[in-house]
Structures are given as structure tokens and as C-alpha cells.
Amino acid sequence: MALITLSASLTAHAQSQSDYGGVGLMQMPTARMQPQGTLSLTYADNDAFRRMSVNLQVFPWLEATARYTDIRYEKYSLDPNFSSQSLKDKGVDVKLRLLQETQWRPEIALGWRDMGGTGLFAGEYLVASKQFALGDHNNWGHLDITGGIGWGYLAQRGNINNPLCHVADRFCQRTDTTKGTGGQFEIDDWFSGKTAVFIGLEYQTPHAPLSLQLEYDGNDYTNERFENPIDSTLTKPPVKADSPWNWGAKYAVRENLTLGLSYQRGNTLMFNISVKADLSHNPMPQQSPKPRAYHVPDDKHQQTIGTDKANELSLLSERLQNEVGVELNAVQQNQHRLTLFHNDHSDFRSHQERIERSTRILANIAPNEIKSYEWVSVNHGMAVRTDTVNADEFKATLLGERFNQPLSRTVKSHNSSDAIQQGEWLWRKQQAFPNWDLDVAPRLKQSIGSAEKLYFYQLSVNPALTFNLTPRWQFKSEWGINIVNNYDEFNYFVDAYESDLPRVRTEVRKYYDAQDIWVERLYSRYTAKLTQNWYGAAYAGYLERMFAGVGVSVLNRDFASDFAWGVDINRVQQRSPDSALGLADYRVWTGHITAYYQPSRFPNELFKLAVGRFLAGDEGAQLSYEHKFDSGTIVGAYAAVTNVSSQEYGEGSFTKGVYISIPFDLFSVKPSQSRAAVGWQPISRDGGQMLGRPVSLYGMTDSRNPFYNEQ
Known part of the structure; x- marks a missing residue:
């Protein structure tokens, strides 16, 4: 033994x-x-x-x-x-x-x-x-x-x-x-x-x-x-x-x-x-509706669909919204092809699951003469991708006639164009512009490792009112209402460390302590697809808690490409901590050229390199790395090194931090694309600080090569 x-x-x-x-x-x-x-x-x-x-x-x-x-x-x-x-x-x-x-x-x-x-x-x-x-x-x-x-x-x-x-x-x-x-x-x-x-x-x-x-x-x-x-x-x-x-x-x-x-x-x-x-697995069993089964229509039912398309497509829109969380905007027919324009958002993080569930619903309504379904994903008026489904192959697969062939084999994904296809508009959603949307969310701002106390926090509730003038043009107002915080325990508002750098972040204590109700953001933005692979945005107003100004950004992103790159240029002025809309004297040009790399061999890794001028006028680069686990949880780290010496920068020598982004559906039985994020920056100094821009073109075009959601 x-x-x-x-x-x-x-x-x-x-x-x-x-x-x-x-x-x-x-x-x-x-x-x-x-x-x-x-x-x-x-x-x-x-x-x-x-x-x-x-x-x-x-x-x-x-x-x-x-x-x-x-x-x-x-x-x-x-x-x-x-x-x-x-x-x-x-x-x-x-x-x-x-x-x-x-x-x-x-x-x-x-x-x-x-x-x-x-x-x-x-x-x-x-x-x-x-x-x-x-x-x-x-x-x-x-x-x-x-x-x-x-x-x-x-x-x-x-x-x-x-x-x-x-x-x-x-x-x-x-x-x-x-x-x-x-x-x-x-x-x-x-x-x-x-x-x-x-x-x-x-x-x-x-x-x-x-x-x-x-x-x-x-x-x-x-x-x-x-x-x-x-x-x-x-x-x-x-x-x-x-x-x-x-x-x-x-x-x-x-x-x-x-x-x-x-x-x-x-x-x-x-x-x-x-x-x-x-973090690798979702511990919550998801209770989403069972995918709709496909039923072969008889001749009588097929004829009814052909004579009452508007009502049938309204029913399609209702089912997509209720069962998949997809908002259908318009439907167009060009001979044997049906093109469906929908918002690039759903209840499911998996884009493939979204398309398969939506196509199951469509297959029960579309006439047999339609041989191709084109799903065009649109985000803020910008077409970001098209998924083309072979209708006959899809139906045959659902009926088990393709020897267990996966439904994904019947779908081909490719680039999208904003150009209107030649064909007949069968249905358009009644979208009255301008319209508005109200969202209320809690916010937790925290500081760990300060001199007076290990942990400072501010819990607030932030109502946000968004006016959509067109699908591409928005006005947004976000306010903060203090619920509880302990920032009044500060012994000082600004540390005594002497530096030639402007106080672009180290005066943050003043902003947290001065007001119980404040304007977090108040701005207008416009987004557009410029060409086949170019996207652009312009924005102006109170862009973040500490800065106001104007800016433009552009992004070049080929469909399903590992690489993307963009440029942002901003002219901003520091906000006053003592009044809701007041401004301080400090002004600066800030902007970066940013490269993104998501290797196809390792699709759960994302690298970002931003080179340019930071808020304090210092110049250098910020390198970021993000890793996504199978559950969808993302952890990231970043570091910024500029032409400011470690002595001039102060304690910590350079800006660095980590963060984690967790999908909401890890805590819910219902699927969701929403996320909660928590970050930790050991020391917040003035060098290597970036502007909190109100638009991320890379995030808005995520469906072109999904990272924050699933393929």
C-alpha cells in the first residue's frame, strides 16, 4: 500500500x-x-x-x-x-x-x-x-x-x-x-x-x-x-x-x-x-424568454401576410422589442431581400444571439419569396454593421434539415453603408423628433489612501435628461444630488506640494465639498458616419465635473479589423468649484492620437495607446490594457508618462490606475448590456490627466469587432 x-x-x-x-x-x-x-x-x-x-x-x-x-x-x-x-x-x-x-x-x-x-x-x-x-x-x-x-x-x-x-x-x-x-x-x-x-x-x-x-x-x-x-x-x-x-x-x-x-x-x-x-463565469442562471420556434406557414397564412404588410411589420416590431430588446426603426424590400434597420442595442450581450432570436421572429412573418434578411445595426444615426441571413438555409436549419448545422453558419456579417438601398419602404417607425429620455442612476465617487482618512466617499443620485433633436444630434443635462459623503472631514482643500503644473485635478476636493446639487454635465453632441470606415463626433458644453469646452473626434475603424485609430482635439476651460456654471481662468488645448489593437488571435485582449497633450499642458503617452473574462467582466490598467519629471509630478511619480467593469446580468437573472465600473488610482496628481470626453466613438462602434459585448 x-x-x-x-x-x-x-x-x-x-x-x-x-x-x-x-x-x-x-x-x-x-x-x-x-x-x-x-x-x-x-x-x-x-x-x-x-x-x-x-x-x-x-x-x-x-x-x-x-x-x-x-x-x-x-x-x-x-x-x-x-x-x-x-x-x-x-x-x-x-x-x-x-x-x-x-x-x-x-x-x-x-x-x-x-x-x-x-x-x-x-x-x-x-x-x-x-x-x-x-x-x-x-x-x-x-x-x-x-x-x-x-x-x-x-x-x-x-x-x-x-x-x-x-x-x-x-x-x-x-x-x-x-x-x-x-x-x-x-x-x-x-x-x-x-x-x-x-x-x-x-x-x-x-x-x-x-x-x-x-x-x-x-x-x-x-x-x-x-x-x-x-x-x-x-x-x-x-x-x-x-x-x-x-x-x-x-x-x-x-x-x-x-x-x-x-x-x-x-x-x-x-x-x-x-x-x-x-469572474470567469456568470453565477446567475439567465431567465430569458425561450427563442421563438419556427412554424411553416400554410398558403392561406402566407397570402394574409402579403396583403397586410404594415400590420405584420408592426407586430414584428412589437415582438422584437418585447422578446429581444431590439428597437426596429424601418423595413425596406428590394426584390427578394428584406432590409431591417434597428438600434444597435438589445437585452443580450451576445450579438449572435440577438440576430438569431430576431431572425426566428422574422422568419414566422416574412413571406417565402424573401430569400435574404439584412439586419443593419445603427447607433446614434451611424450604421455600424450588417448581418445578412440566408432565409432558406436558416429555416432549414431550424427544421433540422441541415444535420445539426449551427444557425451561425447561415449568417454573414459585413460592413454597412448609410446609403439608402434601392427598394420599397414597407414600414417606418413613427419617431417624432425632438423626443426626450429621463434616466436616474446612483453614483459613488471615492478616494482611497488620503492623508486624513483611508477612505473618502460621496454617494449621489444623478438624474440625466436627454433631448434627441435627431438620431444624431443630442442635448444632455446631468445633475448630481448629494445623498451622503464624508468629504467635510478634509483638513485641507489643496495639498502643499509645490509644482509648476496647473491644478487640473488636485483641487478635486473643492468640487466635492462646495455644492450639494451640481451640474455634472451639460452639453450638446453630434455624431455621423463620414465614409465607409470613418466616424466623427463634435461636442460642446460642460463636458465633465471639472472642465467645459468644445471638441471634435474622428475614428477610422475597418469592419472586423484588429486595428483602429482616432484623433480628438479639444479646447477646454476649467470650471469653478464655487458655482454651478461658473468658469475659472485656466484654458488649454488638449487632444490625442489613439491607436487600438484587439488581436484576433486573442480577442479578449484590448490595447490602447494615446499620444498627445494632457490637461496640464504636459505631453506624452498613456498606455491602457484591458482583459475580458468569459463572464464579460473586464479588468484594465493604465499608465501615463509625460515630459513632467517625477519630482515635478509629485508623490507617485506618474499617473497610473486599475479598474474593473462588471456586467449587470452577473447579479440578475435577466440578460442585460449595462455595466457598472469601479476604478482605483493610488495617487491623483496633475500630470498625465485626460479629459473626460462625453463620447467614445470606439465604444459606439463596438459592434464592428465586439469587445465590450460579445460576438
């Missing part, structure tokens, strides 16, 4: 979160990864430190973590008028899987902690993990053994010499200081200085929710920050290690909720809680 067996697969609860938020043991990391799309929120607490982290498994081989550490024994500032809270440190971690585990080979990963923050907890590591099944038929559980080598904060114990010293002398010393104003990648320090070996094991007990952990810590905690102690009687940091061994237990209360308790450094109890969500 084999008592120990090599294993290459992990059990359901083996990938626990460390106190730092990434997959690991307690203080030390492992080489393990979560399933792709797993989002984890972790809170870890002991006497000296409190850590709050967000961890995301972006790819099977890439893990990213953002974290705030509350250093409870340190003051944020010695000036109580500036800040009275304890020190909060921001950090970003990344872990890359180099080799995947096999029966004989361990999983190996390379990682960085606190790689883009202040460097207080910065460190690098190379780690390997191997799992063993215990007992006959694994009835004794699993044992996951980890061993690694660390640098920086993970290696203050310094129990081995740095092997990279034999490669180059620069690896022998580490500065352990932060360049400039922080926020940069301290590449010169990576894998240098003190080095330590760490080991650990995790025993997954036969009782599946419970796992036990033991680790040898590579950090001896002799180099902790100690500059502004809250307790003036302290002469050294209240963090010491009486033992290098940490031990603890994790218990999975539910599949997405894990509690942890550990005893660390030989003197400290640590508690943590981790909540997980799967």
Missing part, C-alpha cells in the same frame, strides 16, 4: 491567501495560482499591521495584488493639522508562473512584492511547490511542500549568501531606499542584497474545509520602519521575532469564504478572512 504518492493536481481548498493577499501560506508565498478569473478580497490583522488586499488571477500564469497596509505604531505625519491617522502604505505585487507542476516536477514561480509603492515591504522571490497525496486513495489528505529563496523584505534573516553576487557585483548590495517621490519600479534593487531561504508546508486534512500550515520565515523583522511612532515612549518598533516558525490553520466556511488563524514570530496572533468570486 502506497502511503505517499506524487500528485500533480490540487484539492479544492489548497490555494489559500497569505496575509499579504496573494496565494501563499502566512507571511511566505507559494508557487500556487488560483483558477483564472478568481478575485479575492483579504483582510489580515494583528497588533502591528492590518492589511487589506485585492488579488486577481488575470491569467493562469499571472497573479496581481493591490494592498494597503496600516502600520499601527507609525503616524502618517507629525503635523496633527495635516493628518492624525496611522501610516497607510500602498503596494502592488505580481507573481509569474514559470513552470507548471507535473507528476515529477514542482510548480515554480517568480514574484515581486511592493514593486511599485514606497518600498517598505519590497522584496522578490523564486519559489517552488510540490504536492503529495497521503495514504491509500488519498484518504489521509494532501501535503503541499514549498521552498524558496527571497530578497529584500522577505530575506532580512539573511541565512544564505546571495548567489547572484557571482553574476555581478551590483547584486551584493541593496539600497532599500525609494527614488524620488515613490511609485517607481526600483529595478536596480531587484534580487540584490540580503538573501534568505524560506520553507513551508500546507496539510490539506481529510476533512476538506480544514488545512494546517507551517512555515520558516525568511524575515527576522530587525529592519522595520520606525520614524514617527504614535507612542512617544517607544524606542524601537513593536515588531520582533522570538521564533522563525509560523504556524496556523485555514478553514473554508464556504467555497468562497475562508477564515484563518495563526501564531507568528513566536509572539503574535494573526487573524485573516478571505472572500472569493469567480
